[in-house]
Amino acid sequence: MMKPILAALLAASPMVVLAASWENVPLVDRTCADTAKDAPDDHPRDCLLQCASSGYEILDHGTWVALDEAGDEKAVAALKATHRKDHIRVDVTGERTGSVIHVTSLAIAR
Secondary structure, three states, rough: OOHHHHHHHHHHHHOOEEEEEEEEEEEEEEEHHHHHHOOOOOOHHHHHOOOOOOOEEEEEOOEEEOOOOHHHHHHHHHHOOOOOOOEEEEEEEEEEEOOOEEEEEEEOOO
């Protein structure tokens, strides 16, 4: 009797949600992610702001992971507040579901 209940519970939650933090990771807009992958620190702040409507991703161990809409908004605010011209790295906390981070906080890394 327990096996059908367990199977039903597992089927009802196919995605695993993991709370996590990412520190000092490159931030790149989705438009330029593929071209910036080899040198994300060279990607300029001006382009990050110009391409804001495409959304943002962070580079996590060689894989791009998208930020959710709230993360995109936090990224724009952080980019507008910094004077850095490039080498834009961030500290992010949130829950990762699949290939998207549901961001609770984002700040420019020190």
